Amino acid sequence: MRIALLGGTGDIGEGLALRWAYDTDHDVVVGSRDPEKARAKADEYETELDSRGLDRTVNGFDNEMAADRADVVVLAVPAYHVGDVVESVSDVLDEDTILVSPAVGMSRDEDGMHYNPPGVGSVTELVQQRAPADVRVVGAFHNLAADRLANLDVEFDLDTLVVGDDEDARELVASLGGEIDGLRVLDAGAAANAAEAESVTPLVINIAMNNADMHDVGVRYL
Amino acid sequence: MRIALLGGTGDIGEGLALRWAYDTDHDVVVGSRDPEKARAKADEYETELDSRGLDRTVNGFDNEMAADRADVVVLAVPAYHVGDVVESVSDVLDEDTILVSPAVGMSRDEDGMHYNPPGVGSVTELVQQRAPADVRVVGAFHNLAADRLANLDVEFDLDTLVVGDDEDARELVASLGGEIDGLRVLDAGAAANAAEAESVTPLVINIAMNNADMHDVGVRYL
Numbered sequence: 001m002r003i004a005l006l007g008g009t010g011d012i013g014e015g016l017a018l019r020w021a022y023d024t025d026h027d028v029v030v031g032s033r034d035p036e037k038a039r040a041k042a043d044e045y046e047t048e049l050d051s052r053g054l055d056r057t058v059n060g061f062d063n064e065m066a067a068d069r070a071d072v073v074v075l076a077v078p079a080y081h082v083g084d085v086v087e088s089v090s091d092v093l094d095e096d097t098i099l100v101s102p103a104v105g106m107s108r109d110e111d112g113m114h115y116n117p118p119g120v121g122s123v124t125e126l127v128q129q130r131a132p133a134d135v136r137v138v139g140a141f142h143n144l145a146a147d148r149l150a151n152l153d154v155e156f157d158l159d160t161l162v163v164g165d166d167e168d169a170r171e172l173v174a175s176l177g178g179e180i181d182g183l184r185v186l187d188a189g190a191a192a193n194a195a196e197a198e199s200v201t202p203l204v205i206n207i208a209m210n211n212a213d214m215h216d217v218g219v220r221y222l
Numbered sequence: 223m224r225i226a227l228l229g230g231t232g233d234i235g236e237g238l239a240l241r242w243a244y245d246t247d248h249d250v251v252v253g254s255r256d257p258e259k260a261r262a263k264a265d266e267y268e269t270e271l272d273s274r275g276l277d278r279t280v281n282g283f284d285n286e287m288a289a290d291r292a293d294v295v296v297l298a299v300p301a302y303h304v305g306d307v308v309e310s311v312s313d314v315l316d317e318d319t320i321l322v323s324p325a326v327g328m329s330r331d332e333d334g335m336h337y338n339p340p341g342v343g344s345v346t347e348l349v350q351q352r353a354p355a356d357v358r359v360v361g362a363f364h365n366l367a368a369d370r371l372a373n374l375d376v377e378f379d380l381d382t383l384v385v386g387d388d389e390d391a392r393e394l395v396a397s398l399g400g401e402i403d404g405l406r407v408l409d410a411g412a413a414a415n416a417a418e419a420e421s422v423t424p425l426v427i428n429i430a431m432n433n434a435d436m437h438d439v440g441v442r443y444l
Contacts, residue, residue, distance in 0.1 A: 111412035115421075158444075161429070187432040188425065190333035196425035199337075203410065203418040207383070207443050210409040220442040221429050222380075 001176070004070035006031040006063045006077060006085055009041040012102055013076030015149025016141065017045055019180045021056050022152055026176070029059050031066025033088075038062065052152065068092040072100060072176060074141070079105040079123050086130040095134035098169045101127040102141040104201040112209055113202035117195055124163055124194035138164035138173045139191065143200040144183075145216030155181070158218035161188040161197045186221055223398070226292035228253040228285045228299060228307055231263040234324055235298030237371025238363060239267055241402045243278050244374055248398070251281050253288025255310075260284065274374065290314040294322060294398065296363070301327040301345050308352040317356035320391045323349040324363040326423040334431055335424035339417055346385055346416035360386035360395045361413065365422040366405075367438030377403070380440035383410040383419045408443055 003020055005013040008030035021028045030045070032038035038060030049056045060066075067073045067089040077085050082103050093099065103123045107116040118126045124139030131137055140162045148154050160177060162170045162185055170187055177185035188197045204217040225242055227235040230252035243250045252267070254260035260282030271278045282288075289295045289311040299307050304325050315321065325345045329338040340348045346361030353359055362384045370376050382399060384392040384407055392409055399407035410419045426439040 109414070111414040112410075114414065115418055161425075186429050186436070188334075188428045189432045192331070192333040192336065193425075193428045196337055196421045196428065199418045199421040200425070203383075203415075203422070204443060206410045206415045206418065207408050210411045214408070214443070217443050220444060221426060221436070221439050222442060 001072065002027040002029060002070045003176070004029045004031050004066040004073045006066060006073060006075055006089065008032065008076055009037050010076060011146030011150060012141065012144065013074070014041070015144065015146050016074060016076065017058065018048065018150060018152060021045060021049055021058055022052070022054065023181050024179045029061065029066045029070060031061055031063040033063060035060065035062040038066065048152070064089050064092055070097065072098045072173065074100040074102065075127060076102055079103040082123055082127060083130045086127055090132055093132055093135045097135050098172060099127055099131050099135050099137045100141070100173055101137060101139045104142055104198045106202050112206040115199040115202050117198065122191070122194035122198050124191050124198070128191055136164065136166040136169035137191065138162050138169050139194045139197060140173050140177060140185070142198050143204055143219060145218055148216045148218065156218060157182050157220070159184045159186055159221050161186050163188045163191055163194040163197050165191045223294065224249040224251060224292045225398070226251045226253050226288040226295045228288060228295060228297055228311065230254065230298055231259055232298060233368030233372060234363065234366065235296070236263070237366065237368050238296060238298065239280065240270065240372055240374060243267060243271055243280055244274070244276060245403050246401045251283065251288045251292060253283055253285040255285060257282065257284040260288065270374070286311050286314055292319065294320045294395065296322040296324065297349060298324055301325040304345055305348060305352045308349055312354055315354055315357045319357050320395060321349055321353050321357050321359045322363070322395055323359060323361045326364055326420045328424050334428040337421040337424050339420065344413070344416035344420050346413050346420070350413055358386065358388040358391035359413065360384050360391050361416045361419060362395050362399060362407070364420050365426055365441060367440055370438045370440065378440060379404050379442070381406045381408055381443050383408050385410045385413055385416040385419050387413045
């Protein structure tokens with residue numbers, strides 16, 4: 001399967017790219033608005049994997065080329081860019097593509113982080129609204145601590161959630177996520193449930209801020 | 223310490239009453255709008271504790287009498303009753319009382335449960351608004367699965383959160399919660415962070431609805 005990580009040069013994109021490249025045989029492609037940056041990051045990931053004895057090709061392209069012919073396109077960009085990035089790649093998406101939305105809208109004040117979704121209710125639903133109608137959208141990988149994910153020396157045993165209106169698409173993304181060592185993906189249901197899933201991101205940041213010895217906080221549901 | 227569980231005849235109130243009575247020496251008092259019902263439930267809890275070899279007094283009163291002279295008053299009532307219950311006991315609260323709010327506003331549709339907070343942002347902030355100004359308010363114990371909590375045969379190893387503007391009050395409630403075996407209480411910061419903490423309740427219900435073999439889902443932050 002071909003997985004394109006748009007914004008694959010940023011923190012959550014970096015973590016997912018490295019983990020999928022390290023733990024699976026899927027074709028991992030890094031996208032960025034700037035193709036030079038994407039190529040440089042892809043090279044960096046290859047070097048990192050090579051240092052662990054893994055001879056692995058990771059390609060970098062501009063977002064549109066990265067999304068073209070990808071089976072799964074992950075929008076690993078900040079929430080306020082998501083809509084524009086979806087539109088910039090819309091021409092190369094079709095009913096075989098699954099768009100994955102890990103972004104969370106947040107605001108910060110002196111009390112901590114607050115969930116600050118777009119008017120439509122959640123970033124997942126915003127992506128659904130902006131994507132071509134036949135493209136299936138799944139919200140996923142929201143509350144993974146990027147630093148833990150991107151450091152292949154760190155083992156974890158964490159859960160993450162999928163939400164979206166197409167059950168097959170949720171299952172496919174859940175199964176793809178489950179191929180990352182230590183990650184369990186649970187199903188939180190329809191896109192209408194995305195806000196509660198996205199809200200966990202500011203929550204775990206607030207927990208990290210308010211409790212000694214808790215950093216890069218993740219979640220297990222049990 | 224004297225802990226009054228208003229709505230201590232309902233599910234989360236029952237669980238907290240039984241656990242505190244079983245695991246600690248605190249004076250546990252059950253409140254209800256109907257004092258007969260409160261007494262009947264208190265007797266039931268005593269019988270349950272007695273069957274486990276614990277000779278323990280649990281008293282039942284109407285809400286106002288239960289709250290009177292309690293150090294900690296837990297509003298274990300549905301979200302849409304919380305404001306009225308706060309007002310009904312306001313006369314007996316003072317600056318030494320800590321009001322604890324575990325309720326979560328939710329709506330249900332065909333997709334699942336949705337967080338549906340009051341206009342002020344969260345039930346915790348609603349309680350703060352309705353309580354006398356000198357009473358300290360802590361949101362806590364939101365996302366504990368009531369059935370697991372109320373069944374003393376069930377061991378668990380779960381986290382719950384405290385939120386509120388008074389750090390000492392958060393600490394006291396966290397420490398009281400931590401006296402329940404298997405419960406760890408983490409600090410999620412100010413009352414402005416309550417919405418994200420309360421949102422976890424519909425989320426864990428949605429997770430239970432959408433994943434085989436997951437029931438009464440709880441959370442660990444790690």
